[in-house]
Amino acid sequence: MQHLMRAEYEEDRPGAVKTWHMVRGEDVVAMCGRALQAGAKTLSDQEWGRTAEPDCHTCGAMYLREVP
Ligand SMILES: [Zn+2]
Numbered sequence: 001m002q003h004l005m006r007a008e009y010e011e012d013r014p015g016a017v018k019t020w021h022m023v024r025g026e027d028v029v030a031m032c033g034r035a036l037q038a039g040a041k042t043l044s045d046q047e048w049g050r051t052a053e054p055d056c057h058t059c060g061a062m063y064l065r066e067v068p
Contacts, residue, residue: 020048
């Protein structure tokens with residue numbers, strides 16, 4: 001299954017990425033259960049761990065279980 005990174009934005013700073021979550025396909029609900037904006041920026045899962053902003057630890061753990 002295809003995974004994508006999807007951005008969670010800062011509440012008081014629109015457009016500023018707070019945390020990167022992982023979603024399955026085009027889901028707007030992250031693997032950790034957090035609901036994200038449909039229009040939120042996405043990145044290839046290859047960028048996990050390579051962004052300046054932090055990654056969601058729960059999503060990371062679940063992702064590693066699905067993608068060896
Ligand atoms: Zn998450």
